[in-house]
Amino acid sequence: MALPGxxxxxxxxxxxxxxxxxxxxxxxxxxxxxPTQFIGMANYSRLLGVGVTTIQPERDxxxxxxxxxxxxxxxxxxxxxxxxxxxxxxxxxxxxWFSWERSDEARTxxxxxxxxxxxxxxxxxxFVIIVAPVQATLALGLALLINQRxxxxxxxxxxxxxxxxxxxxxxxxxxxxxxDGNNGLLNNMLSALTFGWFEGHDWLGDPSTALGAIMVMSIxxxxxxxxxIWLSGLQTISPTLYEAAAIEGASKAQTFRxxxxxGLRNTAVLILIVITMQxxxxxxxxxxxxxxxPRDSTQTIVFQAVExxxxxxxxxxxxxxxxxxxxxxxxxxLIQGFLTREKT
Amino acid sequence: xxxxxxxxxxxxxxxxxxxxxxxxxxxWYHGAGNVVESEIINGIVSDFNASQxxxxxxxESFPQGAYNxxxxxxxxxxxxxxxxxxxxxxxxxxxxxGYMQPLLIDEDVIADFLPGxxxxxxxxxxxxxxWDAAVAxxxxxxxxxxxxLRTPTLDDPxxxxxxxxxxxxxxxxxxxxxxINLGMADAGEWYPYAFSPFLQSFGGDIIDRETYQxxxxxxxxxxxxxxxxxxxxxxxxxxxxxxxxDPADLDTGFTDGRFAFSWTGNWMALNTLLAFEDTLFLPAPxxxxxxxxxxxxxxxxxxxxxxxxxxxxxxxxxxxQDEYLAAFSDGIGLIPxxxxxxxxxxxxxxGAPMAVFFDLSAAQGTLRPVTPGYVVAAKVFxxxxxxxxxxxxVADTLDAAVDEIDTDIQRNNGYN
Numbered sequence: 001m002a003l004p005g006x007x008x009x010x011x012x013x014x015x016x017x018x019x020x021x022x023x024x025x026x027x028x029x030x031x032x033x034x035p036t037q038f039i040g041m042a043n044y045s046r047l048l049g050v051g052v053t054t055i056q057p058e059r060d061x062x063x064x065x066x067x068x069x070x071x072x073x074x075x076x077x078x079x080x081x082x083x084x085x086x087x088x089x090x091x092x093x094x095x096x097w098f099s100w101e102r103s104d105e106a107r108t109x110x111x112x113x114x115x116x117x118x119x120x121x122x123x124x125x126x127f128v129i130i131v132a133p134v135q136a137t138l139a140l141g142l143a144l145l146i147n148q149r150x151x152x153x154x155x156x157x158x159x160x161x162x163x164x165x166x167x168x169x170x171x172x173x174x175x176x177x178x179x180d181g182n183n184g185l186l187n188n189m190l191s192a193l194t195f196g197w198f199e200g201h202d203w204l205g206d207p208s209t210a211l212g213a214i215m216v217m218s219i220x221x222x223x224x225x226x227x228x229i230w231l232s233g234l235q236t237i238s239p240t241l242y243e244a245a246a247i248e249g250a251s252k253a254q255t256f257r258x259x260x261x262x263g264l265r266n267t268a269v270l271i272l273i274v275i276t277m278q279x280x281x282x283x284x285x286x287x288x289x290x291x292x293x294p295r296d297s298t299q300t301i302v303f304q305a306v307e308x309x310x311x312x313x314x315x316x317x318x319x320x321x322x323x324x325x326x327x328x329x330x331x332x333x334l335i336q337g338f339l340t341r342e343k344t
Numbered sequence: 345x346x347x348x349x350x351x352x353x354x355x356x357x358x359x360x361x362x363x364x365x366x367x368x369x370x371x372w373y374h375g376a377g378n379v380v381e382s383e384i385i386n387g388i389v390s391d392f393n394a395s396q397x398x399x400x401x402x403x404e405s406f407p408q409g410a411y412n413x414x415x416x417x418x419x420x421x422x423x424x425x426x427x428x429x430x431x432x433x434x435x436x437x438x439x440x441x442g443y444m445q446p447l448l449i450d451e452d453v454i455a456d457f458l459p460g461x462x463x464x465x466x467x468x469x470x471x472x473x474x475w476d477a478a479v480a481x482x483x484x485x486x487x488x489x490x491x492x493l494r495t496p497t498l499d500d501p502x503x504x505x506x507x508x509x510x511x512x513x514x515x516x517x518x519x520x521x522x523x524i525n526l527g528m529a530d531a532g533e534w535y536p537y538a539f540s541p542f543l544q545s546f547g548g549d550i551i552d553r554e555t556y557q558x559x560x561x562x563x564x565x566x567x568x569x570x571x572x573x574x575x576x577x578x579x580x581x582x583x584x585x586x587x588x589x590d591p592a593d594l595d596t597g598f599t600d601g602r603f604a605f606s607w608t609g610n611w612m613a614l615n616t617l618l619a620f621e622d623t624l625f626l627p628a629p630x631x632x633x634x635x636x637x638x639x640x641x642x643x644x645x646x647x648x649x650x651x652x653x654x655x656x657x658x659x660x661x662x663x664x665q666d667e668y669l670a671a672f673s674d675g676i677g678l679i680p681x682x683x684x685x686x687x688x689x690x691x692x693x694x695g696a697p698m699a700v701f702f703d704l705s706a707a708q709g710t711l712r713p714v715t716p717g718y719v720v721a722a723k724v725f726x727x728x729x730x731x732x733x734x735x736x737x738v739a740d741t742l743d744a745a746v747d748e749i750d751t752d753i754q755r756n757n758g759y760n
Contacts (some may be wrong), residue, residue: 027755031416034757079743093747095740115744180590182521205588207734231707291531293587294734312720312752 017326024320030313045322049113051091054106055081065104075107092177099328117321119293120299123211127218127300128279128332134218135226136271141263157231161224164323168221172288176219179203179289204290214285217267222278226271233267234260242275269340273333276333280329358496369401369655370425372415374642376405379676384668392662399655399657401427419443424647426656431533431721432473432640436465440716440759444470445648448657453664454681458702460639460709461681471643472660474669475678478705479538479637480625482606482616488624491517491604498627498700498707504545504574507629511583514604522585524605526578529589535726538607539575541628541636541710546571549713550725551749554567556715557758563725571631572738579733587730610701614677617697627699628708636652639683639709641678652656679705716759720752 019281024043057073058066065073078096082088097118101107112118146157163171178185181202190198203213205267237260245255283302286292292299292307301321309318371389376382382405389401404425406414412434418424419441430438438444446468454462454472463471490494491513494501502510514523527534540550548568551559562568579586585593598606599619606616616623628635644663646656669685672678672694679701680686691698712718728745732738753759 029756031419031437031443032756033440033442077608077739079739084742093751095744095747177590181588182585182590203584205586205734290588291730293730295731295736307723311723314720314752314755 020319020322023316024323026316028316030315041337047114047117047320051094051111054108056106056171073104076203116299117304119309120301120304122341123189124301127282128276131215131219131279132275135275139223139226140230142227143234147231147234160227164224168284169288172285173222176289179213181205205294207295210290210297218285228270233264237263366400367652367655369399371401371403371427372425373405373429374411375378375407376407384671384675388663390670392689401659424649426650426705427659427672428647429642429644430471432463432643433718435471436714437465437716437719439465439470442648444645445653448472448654458683458705463643465517471645473641473643473681475672475681476705477609477641478679478701479609480704482608483623483624484620485624487604488718496626498703501627501635502629504631520604521602525593525603526584526607527594529591529594536731537638541638543571544710545631545633547633550714550721559746564746568742571743572732576738578733586588606689610679612678613698627704635708636710637708639711642644707757717753721749724748
């Protein structure tokens with residue numbers, strides 16, 4: 001009976017999964033007349049390779065450190081040291097990821113073979129770490145608000161749920177106009193609220209606000225979905241428990257702490273896992289709103305997987321990113337599962 | 345593969361026994377959704393089918409956004425049509441991948457064609473375009489007068505300094521939100537198509553065209569660095585909106601009077617002409633190595649798996665008649681491929697409002713690098729331009745782009 005269903009799952013889910021793992025060890029291209037070759041871990045080392053080097057400040061003829069107008073030591077450009085230099089063959093093709101100065105004497109530079117992927121990794125983790133708790137909390141708040149017997153409450157439920165029903169591509173396009181640097185709705189609103197003091201900001205064009213802007217928009221878009229899950233959890237809690245709490249004279253806070261929250265335990269675990277996985281899959285917003293820019297401030301893992309595999313015709317590179325993402329999500333799910341296990 | 349040859353031989357067997365055997369030829373086209381375009385191409389197909397009794401061409405149209413993906417999927421599945429169209433700079437990639445075969449067309453037929461319409465790869469003709477596209481610096485005579493600027497001509501275009509001075513004058517006038525619309529909201533092939541000619545005019549390039557094996561020294565040499573600094577300066581000085589530009593600007597920004605100049609293609613020209621009678625289409629500025637604009641648009645070729653390349657080529661040759669080239673031009677505003685066809689058109693005949701694009705295309709048109717690796721290099725270049733526009737370090741960004749392009753070439757065994 002289950003055979004057709006299982007067959008479909010095998011063809012469309014299990015097979016591609018193993019394909020991705022196998023392809024990540026090859027140099028498979030999207031378009032190529034050349035035969036595919038096994039290249040071992042090269043794709044992984046290309047993505048994950050990092051190196052560290054220390055450079056000295058420039059000195060004048062007397063050996064004094066040359067300082068700029070502000071008194072900070074001047075360092076030579078990294079490219080003049082490592083580019084095409086056989087002494088630094090192990091760092092060839094690497095780029096500065098970040099750096100710091102321990103003292104006036106030296107600057108330590110961390111290089112990565114694929115800085116864009118590293119930034120995508122950091123951005124995605126940041127996105128998950130911020131979006132998961134904020135979205136879950138907001139959704140719970142909304143669920144508590146609409147879990148009341150009031151006339152017209154379904155109207156509010158519908159309003160909160162509306163963004164979930166609209167396609168994420170449409171929502172992203174709309175928010176692109178909202179965030180517009182010149183005449184965007186957000187800028188106009190802030191300007192009106194502050195009586196013209198706020199002069200407008202290019203939210204998606206500024207590397208320091210682009211990811212934050214996408215986080216806000218993503219939280220707003222999906223919060224209704226999680227609200228409904230919380231709501232279903234809330235409605236499974238027996239009313240008799242609330243009656244008992246009321247008779248005992250429990251305050252609202254106490255009722256929430258000792259009746260509602262314990263009753264939502266399983267829902268909470270579910271929501272945390274769902275949000276985490278959805279957040280890791282961040283793609284459509286990036287594709288529509290920023291293309292990973294400005295200056296890689298909104299690169300994400302899935303966007304990079306698609307960009308490599310399809311845009312740059314490097315199927316093996318895209319597969320490798322997918323495998324790494326799988327391992328990452330698996331690890332985090334296992335940790336979540338361990339932390340939220342039933343303690344008996 | 346076996347089933348394909350098997351079914352092909354069955355088809356051959358059946359058609360051999362049929363009485364009036366017209367060989368069917370399938371054809372794919374990227375222009376679905378445009379009514380005028382469909383009418384013209386359908387007209388050519390039915391004219392061809394009526395003109396001879398050996399072949400019957402059947403046309404299938406795809407939306408442009410899904411066309412390349414459809415071809416790649418069809419190639420992987422072994423289902424390519426006989427005749428297909430291909431974007432000019434992508435052609436070498438498809439020829440190299442074995443998707444296309446050289447055309448069986450006498451080169452005398454296309455002797456008069458604009459250089460950008462001829463798709464040569466490895467000295468063989470793989471594709472021919474019925475039209476070309478060109479980019480110009482769009483402005484109005486009244487704007488030039490207001491800013492006190494000389495009107496550049498094809499023979500005497502602006503120098504880089506004059507161009508920069510013009511942008512500064514537009515900014516200083518305070519009459520425009522931005523001096524120039526570069527179309528930054530149009531991410532994708534627009535970036536390499538529209539902006540790599542600036543780089544080439546500076547003396548750099550996306551890839552070393554001597555060998556096509558590296559970008560080192562070309563995309564990160566002194567000339568390219570100068571280009572990068574200039575490019576970044578456009579955005580730092582506030583001459584042009586950056587990558588977060590409102591997409592609506594592309595269509596209406598210039599006609600609303602919010603820009604003094606616009607760097608756009610001939611396909612936008614008609615709207616501007618309708619809005620302003622004194623619209624000017626100026627040639628690209630010369631940054632030291634000649635004024636240049638991008639060349640090559642969509643072209644037609646024959647798939648490698650076609651069993652009837654002579655029939656497919658016959659169709660393409662049939663479609664290269666001036667009347668069809670003129671029909672495309674009148675219908676959707678494209679630059680006709682030959683001077684004789686241009687004379688027959690509404691917009692490009694001698695003295696017609698857009699004739700200047702024909703001259704621009706002939707005089708300044710520069711092909712994008714003719715190599716299978718262009719497809720990837722273009723993506724890398726696009727990202728580098730966006731990053732530099734957003735303030736990334738010029739030298740580091742161009743170095744990284746060079747490394748990425750070189751790695752891709754090595755991983756493809758030099759694309760040989």
